[in-house]
Amino acid sequence: MTTIPVCAMRARSLSSLPSAVVIVGSGIVGAATAYFLARRGIEVRLVEAVAPAAEATGAADGAVSVASKRPGPMMEAALAGVRLYRELESEGLFSGFFKTRSTFIVAASQAECAVLEAHSAALAGAGVRIDILQHEELRQRMPAVSGEAMMAVEVHDEGHAIGYQIVHRLLTAAGIVVHRGAVVEGFLPSSSGNGVRGVMTKHGPVEGDAVVVAAGTGSGALLGFSDVLTPRKGQLLVTERAPELNAGLPGAIMSGRYLLSKGSQNSGHGAPARGLGLVIDPLRTGQFLIGGTREDHGDRTLNDVEAVAKILRDAVALLPGLANVRLLRSFAGSRTAVADGLPLIGRVPGRDNLFVATGFEGDGICLGPLTGKVVADLVCGEAPSLDLRPFDPARFGACEVAA
Amino acid sequence: MSGATFFWMGRSIPFQEGESIASALDAAGMVSFGPGVPPSQMRFFCGIGACQCCLVRVDGATREACLTAAAAGLEVEPAGGAHG
Amino acid sequence: MADPDVLIVGAGPAGLAAAVELAASGVSVELAEQRGTIGGAIYRQPISAATPVPQAAAAKARWRSLSAAFDESGVRVRHATVFLGIEADGQVLLDDRRSGGVVCLRPKVVILATGAVETVHPRPGWHLAGVTTAGGLQVMMKERGRAPEGRVILAGNGPLLIAVAAQMARLGNPPVAVVEAGDPFRRPAAGLGLLAFPGLLREAAGYVLDVKRHRVPWLRGTRLAAIEPQGEGFAVTLEDARGTRRMEVDRVALHDGIRPNDFGLPQVGGRGEGPLVLHAGDCREALGAPAAGADGHRAAREAIRHLGADRTANSREGRDIARYRKAQALLARLFAPLPEALPFENLPDETLLCRCEGRTVGDLRALCEMPDRLTGREVKHNGRFAMGACQGRFCAANTAVLMARMRPEAPAPTPVDLTGRRWPARPVSIGALMQAAPENTDQDKEMTDEVHK
Structure with a gap:
């Protein structure tokens, strides 16, 4: 088991550094923030309403990928997010928990080919290593994929990670004991200035020199961002083990239509009430993870047969061998989306030592560790390694925090 | 309807009308139904379709051998390993 | 054919008794049974030409009367059909192994009578x-x-x-x-x-x-x-x-021992557009065949009340069931393991706990010995207990008991914390599920592919 490197235990003597930080929420963002703070020798008090990875992180597709991104801040973030996974894997922390694999975006119609060509040029322009596969090359590389596939773009150097496993890894490595069932009721105002000195939970006060809120949609009510954050449902499917078919798939396959489904990057509220996009990820266990939907309505935790059957029809159209595999589980989760499609990462406007990190919608697993790292930088008063200006919560103006 | 058989990995297995594939395989001395997740093997266990230990491929479809009635000429194969 | 008012799952003593009672009240009812025969575990009938296994005279008499009444009821049985669950919009999903398709039904009541499972x-x-x-x-x-x-x-x-x-x-x-x-x-x-x-x-x-x-x-x-x-x-x-x-x-x-085979089943009650869910027989409380029969009648009457086709209900079943419960409690005391035979003591770490995923007692111990007290669901995820093909039917209860023993000071998880209640309740062929459609309406209503807009 990897423990925190001793060389990272530093700087506690600097007076600007907090000695204890309260984190609200132990999804992947909260867990990663806790890990990177603990790595600096800072005491972490992690309060959690339910249990680690109980919400969006535990119901995520696990893509650590830039394949569907368009040039812009989210692509920059995703590139850095994937790089960090690779770093943490090579230093041992994520060893065995991050599966490196390519993503293949597959086009099955002329229209999809056209979109895919433009998209692949954009990816290449951003420095992403890609290959275009057609005809014989496509068949050889992906023999299990349907003959209807006309073209594929292989996006190299990506991977897959299971959200709850990453959370467990981060918390275990940092030796953190989580305050489970500690629903946060409000903040403890500091005696002077605009700061906070902790949170009030159902179990009593938890104090710290800074507070980081990474509580998904629940962050809205706590921070007065409710009208900015929306829960968005996603349905996912897991198959039984099918080792032969799994071995015949060199990476994840993503339907070319997914690009159009993800087109809402800068217009979150203009997205359809229910969109379907297809990704089939071959897991290390020999199983397949198949997703998914993006829905604004409906019960947040249940799967409906209409969506499941449609996803499966699309999946079998791309990977015919799946028809003979059995579905083991279906699940649904609610992800936190922000009105403008970009996450909230940064200092809460008007508060000196209160930070927020949420609203990643479907990118939480990819961006979670990176976010934890940059939030730890912010909390310690250091310049973050990622340009956070596009994600600054101040873009939505001031807010009324719960006390 | 004695004399009817199905095929287990190409071998003829006799069965009685109404008998399950698991019962017929057991009567023919097949204790293991093929590889599973190590260190375990696929095999008859609970008899009520709950444990998923006796999965086999019946004409290409994955089925619990204990719930599936044998029929003349069926091609039955091991489930192909590591089902889970 | 129209959807039945009541769908019963499982053709054992509880399911058959419920079917007989409902049919006698004029309620439209169908039965789904995973096997090609009826009777359930207790009244399992031999294949043709085989000698029946000797049974007690009372059991034989019970079966003769129940099967005769059921034959007379004319209730349709969907054989080789496995209950998958109730989806978000309230449709009941059945895996019809004979047709190779998944059928969606909209009954007003579902009576789950899936029997017991061995521990x-x-x-x-x-x-x-x-x-x-x-x-x-x-x-x-x-x-x-x-x-x-x-x-x-x-x-x-x-x-x-x-x-x-x-x-x-x-x-x-x-x-x-x-x-x-x-x-x-x-x-x-x-x-x-x-x-x-x-x-x-x-x-x-x-x-x-x-x-x-x-x-x-x-x-x-x-x-x-x-x-x-x-x-x-x-x-x-x-x-x-x-x-x-x-x-x-x-x-x-x-x-x-035995316990209710209720893994992954929807809970009793009604939700949204979905049917009223009732459990009957051993899958509600494992008390054996005579109690299951009585409980089937009880569930049938509850269904009838729900449908508004009330007859004067009586409470005889309640008294019968209480009596069977007392008998089972006595049997449990009679057979109570002696202290020196505690089954969960001294299990070597390499003992397999979850066969589907190959997870051991030692894997569970490692998670339970962490200073952080993981919930049942976290142990499930990170230990992969109850995540395999049997969906926890053979490891969830054992894992819950072992967790409680390994860390007596932490809240004990229940088997449901590990298994959840999601559909499909049993693994289902993707080829079958992707064609899932209501049996009694036009099927070709494709969902619009919103992504093209």
Whole structure:
């Protein structure tokens, strides 16, 4: 088991550094923030309403990928997010928990080919290593994929990670004991200035020199961002083990239509009430993870047969061998989306030592560790390694925090 | 309807009308139904379709051998390993 | 054909009794059964030409009357059909193995009568091919009308072991031993209590006499602690208060009691557009066949009330069920494992706990010894317990018990914390599910592909 490197235990003597930080929420963002703070020798008090990875992180597709991104801040973030996974894997922390694999975006119609060509040029322009596969090359590389596939773009150097496993890894490595069932009721105002000195939970006060809120949609009510954050449902499917078919798939396959489904990057509220996009990820266990939907309505935790059957029809159209595999589980989760499609990462406007990190919608697993790292930088008063200006919560103006 | 058989990995297995594939395989001395997740093997266990230990491929479809009635000429194969 | 008002899942005593009662009230009802035959585990009928397994006279009489009433009811049975669950919009999903398709129905009431499932405690070697449950062995025996061949040892806990031993003996191959963790002879109070249930006593005495007559050793207060492969068969280790010894056998059949087969099933009640869900028989409370029949009637009447086709309800079933509950409680006390036979003590770390995913007692111990107290769901995710193809039916309850023992100060998880209640309740072919459609309306209503807009 990897423990925190001793060389990272530093700087506690600097007076600007907090000695204890309260984190609200132990999804992947909260867990990663806790890990990177603990790595600096800072005491972490992690309060959690339910249990680690109980919400969006535990119901995520696990893509650590830039394949569907368009040039812009989210692509920059995703590139850095994937790089960090690779770093943490090579230093041992994520060893065995991050599966490196390519993503293949597959086009099955002329229209999809056209979109895919433009998209692949954009990816290449951003420095992403890609290959275009057609005809014989496509068949050889992906023999299990349907003959209807006309073209594929292989996006190299990506991977897959299971959200709850990453959370467990981060918390275990940092030796953190989580305050489970500690629903946060409000903040403890500091005696002077605009700061906070902790949170009030159902179990009593938890104090710290800074507070980081990474509580998904629940962050809205706590921070007065409710009208900015929306829960968005996603349905996912897991198959039984099918080792032969799994071995015949060199990476994840993503339907070319997914690009159009993800087109809402800068217009979150203009997205359809229910969109379907297809990704089939071959897991290390020999199983397949198949997703998914993006829905604004409906019960947040249940799967409906209409969506499941449609996803499966699309999946079998791309990977015919799946028809003979059995579905083991279906699940649904609610992800936190922000009105403008970009996450909230940064200092809460008007508060000196209160930070927020949420609203990643479907990118939480990819961006979670990176976010934890940059939030730890912010909390310690250091310049973050990622340009956070596009994600600054101040873009939505001031807010009324719960006390 | 004695004399009817199905095929287990190409071998003829006799069965009685109404008998399950698991019962017929057991009567023919097949204790293991093929590889599973190590260190375990696929095999008859609970008899009520709950444990998923006796999965086999019946004409290409994955089925619990204990719930599936044998029929003349069926091609039955091991489930192909590591089902889970 | 229109959707039935009531769909019953499981054609055992509870499901059949409910069907008879509903049909008599003029309610439209259908039954889904995973096998090609009706009767459930208790009244499993032999294949044609096979000798029926000898049963107690009272059980035979119960089956004759129930099957006759059911035949007369004309209720449609969907055979080879597995209940998958109720989806978000309230449709009931059935996996029709004969047509190879998944059917969506909209009944007003669903009565789940899926029976019981055996408990098998983990022990080294329990996962080997050639080791079955005692109930599994009985299924084959009832189906084929022949005892299993070779040297068979029955081991575990509870009255079913002695019943299976007697049935084997009557079919010509008695087991080499019955290993029983409890000792009914040392529980006189419970035994005396059973005098109030003469039918039960008569049945039990019949089994015990048969076993004695065939000189089958009934090793009470003894535990089958481990199974190792040896030659074509096994060497088993038996432990009792005096020490351990080994026996060589060809087959091992384990049984440590029964519990409701309610894994992954929707809870009782109504939700949104969905049907009212009722549980009946052993899947509600494992009290055995006569109680299940009574509970089937009770559930049927609840369904009738819900449909507004009320008749004057009476409470006879309630009293009957209470009586069966008392009898089962006495049996449980009679067969209570002796203290020295506690099944979860001293399990070696390499003992398999979850067969589907190959997870061991040691894997669970590592998670339980962390300073951070993980919830049941976190243990499930990070230990992969209850995540395999059996969806926790054979490891969730054991994992929950072991977790409670390994960290007595932390809140104990329930099996449902590990299994959840999601559909599909059983694995289903993707080829079948992707064509899922209502049976009784136009199917070709494709969902618009919103992504193109």
